[in-house]
Amino acid sequence: MELRIRHVSKRYANGVQALKDITLTVPAGMYGLLGPNGAGKSTLMRTLATLQEPDSGSIQLGELDVLQQPDAVRQTLGYLPQEFGVYPKARAEDMLNYFAILKGITGRRARQQVVEGLLRQTNLWDVRRQQLGGFSGGMRQRFGVAVALLGQPRLLIVDEPTAGLDPAERVRFLNLLSELGENSVVLLSTHIVQDVAELCTRMAIINQGQILLEAEPLRAVADLQGRIWRRLIDKTALPRLEQEHRVISTRLLSGRTLVHVYSEQAPDPGFEAVEADLEDVYFSTMAGHYGPAVAQPEQAARI
Template sequence: MDNHPVGLTIRNVSKTYPNGVEALNNISLDIPPGMYGLLGPNGAGKSTLMRTLATLQEPDEGQLFLGDIDMVNQKDAVRQTLGYLPQEFGVYPKATAESLLDYFAVLKGITSRAARKETTEVLLKQTNLWDKRKQKLGGYSGGMRQRFGVAVALLGNPRLLIVDEPTAGLDPAERVRFLNLLSELGEASVVILSTHIVDDVSELCTNMAIINQGQILLEAQPLSAVAALKGHIWRKLTDKQDLHALKQAHPVISAKLLSGRTLAHVYNPEMPGNGFELVEPNLEDVYFSTMAGHIGNQKREIAR
């Protein structure tokens, strides 16, 4: 198979569940090779889109293409070149990483024992699990389990790797190890990172989209989106009891506790008034400004 990197095209994809929940509403995206962040709150439609791309469910309407593969009508062709790490995945706790990865390699069609041995060794070393290959998976930490999931997802050199909420529940050190691993994978294939954690996207992804209530609110390059907010984000330190009045008077996009007081970020192209300080924006400001409707929302793109 030709391993030349190919992009992913999503056109007018919609999905409504039998209970009436509209999970995806006319989604269109062009996703190039590399790391792509899909950012949104829980329940935004991220997992529905991931499951659709992974051929686990069909859209009600719309088209999906991986290169020239029709993902709706050529599911077997997609599965041959797909790696998928779902939000929740089970392992056999009494199996070792080495034996279970070998088993999955058989399922993936790697029939030669020598080829499987070489493949499992490469993947366990790549995911930094080689020294723990004889350890039973039941004794793995959350981060080790996630890295094992990536090793399984990487079997067969997939052109499309889907990673759904991978860092939720990981401690800071495990999260860093996991993100470093993902960053190495985004060169030869499309890697979609679905998350509600803004820092995951800002640290890893060259392109991103923000999704909420089944709609794409913003499609952008993170650095360009942050640059476009320069001069628009102000902060003010206030007492908690004054936050409501501040929200009544100004478009507050986020507020967090700082040393017992509340630090509010406000979106405004001009100086909001006394007590406000201009701040350098970051991707969190892009996210909250988009969710509040100050940027994006008209499906315009920022400096692509």
């Protein structure tokens, strides 16, 4: 089974063109949608989750027409939005049981088995009788996944799932997502490059509502080898360097500025070759130096 998105566009009433002719084929497994805040990721996620309709285009989930059969799609959909509310005084077990009823799992015994299984799968069984208001950020995200997994969805959409999590919670959450990708189409929307690098076998980079690159992360990194160079400079030298070279990213290192540039050959003797990673792919694509899409060059991102 796969998710097929064809020529999807969306313009809001305020004139913002959120999506521009999006075409993607998302196979089973973990698929990363990578882009900065405001790139159009959440708009696409809400559209796929049948929460809004596009202005044009088509979306197919297996044999289902997402736009024409939204009720049927919702029966096989799991959705974890970027932000979701909980009843702070409700216990995790009770709340998940309530959502299971809404999902159509009406048999008491079957529902108990499903709720227990999901609480154990998301490592929340030991805290099942705690109030949701006392959950940490990571625990709340795992509870959100438990809700999204009700009904064994064939399509699971998670929007910015690791934002705000501490390192330990992030690792636990990513491990959970990697297990889920074995049986469903899991679409991971994020601006965190490392999440995609660790989880996804395919990805797309989106900016200003357009797909700039669609690729396998490992192959994209391999294609970029030999084109990324770095140099440690004083911050005052950065403006001149940006005029002379295609700077894709900068970061502070021991009080100085570490610059990565994109070049087909050594820029000058002051640079050294560096092994490319997915972060370099992302910034090179965003700057318009890499990828099949014609991207508008813009100021290199600084991290």
